Amino acid sequence: MSLSTLKITSRENQNEMKRPLLTTGIILCCLLYSNAQQSSHMPRLLKNGNYTQLIVDNKPFLILGGELGNSSASSHEYMRPVWSKLRQMNLNTVFAPVYWELMEPIKGQFDFSLVDSLIKNARLDKMRVVLLWFGAWKNSMSCYAPAWIKTSSERFPRALDKNNVQQEILTPFNRNNLDADKKAFVALMHHIRQIDEKQNTVIAIQVENEIGMLPDARTYDEAANTAFNQPVPQQLLSYLQKNKHNVTPGLDSLWNANGYKTSGTWEEVFGRSLSTDEIFMAWHCARFVNEIVDAGKAVYNLPMYINAALNRPGWKPGQYPSAGPLPHVIDIWKAGAPSIDLFAPDIYFPDLKHWSDLYTCSSNPLFIPEIRFENGVDAKAFFVFGNYNCLSFSPFSIESTEHPEKEPIGKAYDVLEQISHLITKYQTSGAVKGFLLEKDSLPGEVTMNNYHLTIDHEYRLGWSAGAKNDTWPLTGCIIILVAPGEFYIAGTGVVITFTSTIENKRAGFLSIDEGKFEEEKWIPGRRMNGDQDHQGRHVRIPVGDYSIQHVKVYTY
Numbered sequence: 001m002s003l004s005t006l007k008i009t010s011r012e013n014q015n016e017m018k019r020p021l022l023t024t025g026i027i028l029c030c031l032l033y034s035n036a037q038q039s040s041h042m043p044r045l046l047k048n049g050n051y052t053q054l055i056v057d058n059k060p061f062l063i064l065g066g067e068l069g070n071s072s073a074s075s076h077e078y079m080r081p082v083w084s085k086l087r088q089m090n091l092n093t094v095f096a097p098v099y100w101e102l103m104e105p106i107k108g109q110f111d112f113s114l115v116d117s118l119i120k121n122a123r124l125d126k127m128r129v130v131l132l133w134f135g136a137w138k139n140s141m142s143c144y145a146p147a148w149i150k151t152s153s154e155r156f157p158r159a160l161d162k163n164n165v166q167q168e169i170l171t172p173f174n175r176n177n178l179d180a181d182k183k184a185f186v187a188l189m190h191h192i193r194q195i196d197e198k199q200n201t202v203i204a205i206q207v208e209n210e211i212g213m214l215p216d217a218r219t220y221d222e223a224a225n226t227a228f229n230q231p232v233p234q235q236l237l238s239y240l241q242k243n244k245h246n247v248t249p250g251l252d253s254l255w256n257a258n259g260y261k262t263s264g265t266w267e268e269v270f271g272r273s274l275s276t277d278e279i280f281m282a283w284h285c286a287r288f289v290n291e292i293v294d295a296g297k298a299v300y301n302l303p304m305y306i307n308a309a310l311n312r313p314g315w316k317p318g319q320y321p322s323a324g325p326l327p328h329v330i331d332i333w334k335a336g337a338p339s340i341d342l343f344a345p346d347i348y349f350p351d352l353k354h355w356s357d358l359y360t361c362s363s364n365p366l367f368i369p370e371i372r373f374e375n376g377v378d379a380k381a382f383f384v385f386g387n388y389n390c391l392s393f394s395p396f397s398i399e400s401t402e403h404p405e406k407e408p409i410g411k412a413y414d415v416l417e418q419i420s421h422l423i424t425k426y427q428t429s430g431a432v433k434g435f436l437l438e439k440d441s442l443p444g445e446v447t448m449n450n451y452h453l454t455i456d457h458e459y460r461l462g463w464s465a466g467a468k469n470d471t472w473p474l475t476g477c478i479i480i481l482v483a484p485g486e487f488y489i490a491g492t493g494v495v496i497t498f499t500s501t502i503e504n505k506r507a508g509f510l511s512i513d514e515g516k517f518e519e520e521k522w523i524p525g526r527r528m529n530g531d532q533d534h535q536g537r538h539v540r541i542p543v544g545d546y547s548i549q550h551v552k553v554y555t556y
């Protein structure tokens with residue numbers, strides 16, 4: 001998948017781009033409006049035991065999404081052909097930035113025309129929107145801060161590295177920075193509420209983008225240095241004491257090495273190290289974002305999450321974007337930013353399972369706002385929705401494809417959309433499982449009802465066309481047990497065998513039907529027998545096929 005050349009048409013030439021600047025007076029009207037009751041069918045997160053579901057239009061909703069490249073949504077013109085691409089890939093949700101610099105080009109004067117256009121076009125395609133607030137942070141930088149902020153660094157001070165060199169990063173240790181970001185975000189939330197409260201096209205908000213710190217693990221501006229020598233806030237220490245047995249191991253060992261102190265400065269409690277610098281910075285970033293989230297939710301209470309640029313294993317704080325909501329500092333974020341609903345990984349590293357496990361280990365639901373748009377992303381979608389009760393999947397720069405109609409992710413989304421009512425219905429009882437297979441992986445194994453299932457790559461069958469290839473595509477599937485001996489299996493490139501778990505009994509197939517769901521009603525197609533199920537030996541979805549099969553099993 002190659003990234004298409006970024007094309008931004010000149011803004012001056014676009015009539016649509018002449019955005020009316022709203023006056024502060026209109027904002028005040030919005031403020032009054034915001035006091036009205038919010039509708040009860042708001043998009044929201046619903047916790048059900050260990051499971052969290054995203055509810056949209058009062059029904060559980062799986063985000064089959066894609067995130068736009070950073071600059072695409074800054075031009076109506078550029079976006080025009082993008083919408084049909086998104087439609088062809090069967091997205092139900094688009095992740096799109098809101099750029100602070102374009103939304104508030106003059107202090108206190110807001111221009112929402114890009115947001116309006118996004119929402120309007122998404123509605124035409126019956127698509128939902130997750131808005132990404134490119135505010136004070138974008139990938140550890142502040143490149144989306146408006147010019148009036150960038151050029152007044154005395155009023156809006158920056159982070160300093162340890163040599164006192166200014167960075168193009170706003171420091172979180174400054175009230176002006178926080179107030180400016182917060183005011184703009186609140187104005188955005190007012191606007192969304194005003195135009196979208198009835199239709200709920202916007203279903204979630206990402207607050208900032210990959211907040212973090214580079215090139216050092218913390219900033220060394222004066223206010224930060226002062227805070228660093230102050231006691232660790234009681235709010236954090238109380239959280240750690242309350243969760244003493246569940247604190248992430250790295251953080252626990254730092255705290256333990258210093259005697260599990262319940263008071264003291266950052267270095268007294270956690271020791272002197274880059275990790276302590278990162279913990280300190282994470283706390284202050286969390287407090288900054290929490291205040292923004294609180295202010296935004298007070299206006300319009302949409303689910304709000306924050307995304308993380310993952311730390312490359314083996315790299316030190318300061319070498320990777322530090323202090324974001326990373327697994328090793330997630331407790332700091334939870335303590336400091338309790339208003340954030342979800343901590344979300346942007347997955348650009350290969351080990352999807354490793355990162356998904358880390359992000360789900362402390363009752364945080366898996367929500368993937370960005371994943372590398374590459375071969376195998378289709379199989380990964382089946383895996384995460386089946387294995388993690390994932391709420392969102394979204395390849396990055398989704399519009400970069402030249403052939404949307406051929407994209408495997410579009411085919412996977414078509415299937416996932418059809419079975420999403422089954423996934424969300426059965427996932428809370430543990431009856432949904434997901435598998436990801438590659439050339440060197442062991443087969444997946446699972447026991448469901450009275451059957452033991454072995455899930456393997458389709459090429460493992462000796463006679464498969466691609467079995468002799470050097471590289472095998474990633475394949476995956478989702479298996480849903482809907483009644484004793486009755487399953488729906490959807491995916492690509494898998495072969496599944498069943499054995500009975502009852503002593504002296506064998507398992508056989510009563511029927512395997514390929515088919516589709518139309519408005520949640522099953523429409524059977526081919527009866528898959530003979531060569532298609534290897535004369536009753538297994539369920540098979542070939543590599544390159546994306547299908548749903550309804551499987552009835554019995555014992556004899």
Ligand code: DGJ
Nearest residue numbers: 070139209210346370396
């Ligand atoms: C992750 C960021 O969140 C995106 O905005 C974009 O910069 C991608 N990285 C680029 O790979």
